[in-house]
Amino acid sequence: MTTQDERKAWMSLLAKSPAEDLERLWGSFDAAQEHSWLRAPEAGGVMVRGRAGATGAPFNLGEMTVTRCSLKLPGGEVGHGYVQGRNKAHATRAALVDAHMQTAQAAAVRRTVLTPLEEAMAGTKKTRAAKAAATKVDFFTLVRGED
C-alpha cells in the first residue's frame, strides 16, 4: 500500500534526479521493460512560480523545459514521468520507476534505485551547503569610543 504522500516524494525525487544517475541505477535493476504508451514522451515548457519569502504573493519566476510521459505496464499499473530537460529516455525511466513502485517489486526498486538517488541528492546538497558556508562572513561592529 502506498499513500499519496509517498508517491509524491518519489515523483519529486525522480523529477529532480540527474539523468546519468537514474540511467545507471535503473540499468542495475533487472526488470521487464515492456510497457505500452498512454502518452508518448513529449517536451514542453512549464511556468515556475515562486513566492518571496515563501509567503508573499506568487510571481512567475521563469519558464523551464520539462519532458513528460505516461505508460502502462502489462499488469495494468500506470506510471507517470515528469523530468527536467528534454531527455525522453530519462522521462521514460522515471515513469517506469513510478509504475514499478506500484507493483510487488516496490521494495526492490526502492532499495536499488530510490535510496541511492536520495543519498546522492542529500550528498550534493550537503556539499553545496558546505561550500556556501565556507564563504560566510560575519559582520560585526565594534562599539566606537565616542560616548
Next chain:
Amino acid sequence: MQGDALSKTSLEGGFQDAPVDSARAFRAAMSAMARPGWIEPMDAATPPHPASKAAGTLLLTLADHETGIYLAGDHDTPMMRDWLAFHTSAPIVGASEAHFALGTWEALLPLSQYPVGTPEYPDRSTTLIVEMDALECDGVVLKGPGIKDTAELNLPDAKAMQANNAQFPLGLDFFLTCGSRVAALPRSTQVSTTAEER
C-alpha cells in the same frame, strides 16, 4: 491503492501520434463545418464507453484547459471524466458555461440552457457534439454558406435547428457523430423540412 483513477485503463485510447493525429482531425472537423451535410471520417482516438470514436477525437483535438466541457446524461461517467482530464486537462462544467457539450440529442436538451453568444462576441457559444445512432446524407434539406445547391442530412430535430438558425449571428453549432464519422451543422445553415422543399 492511491489514485485509482490513474491506475485504471480508462486513460488508454488517446492519440498515437498527437501532432499528426490532431492536425488530421482538425482538418476533418474544419471541412465538416465548412461543408454542412458532408460526412468526414474521424477515428484517431478511442474514448471510454459510451462515447464514439469521432466524439472522442473531436474533444481531444478541440478541447484544452480553457474550454469547459459539459457531459450530458450517460456520457457523464467517471471513466470519461478521467480520460478527458488526462488527455485534455479540460474542466468539466455545467451546461450554462460549456464551450463543448457531449451527449445524445435527448440528453443534451433543452437547447435553451446553452450560451448562444452575445452580439459583441457571438463566438462565446457552445458547440454541441451530438451522438447519433445513424448518420447519413438523407433527410432534411440544408442550404446556406458552404453548400453549393442543397445538401441533405438526417437531423435529430429539424424544428430546433430552424429555431437555432433564426438566431443568427448568435446560436449554437453542432457536430453530429456516429461511430467514426462526423458531420457538422453550423448556425449559418438554413434547415428546411423535406415536405416544404419538395
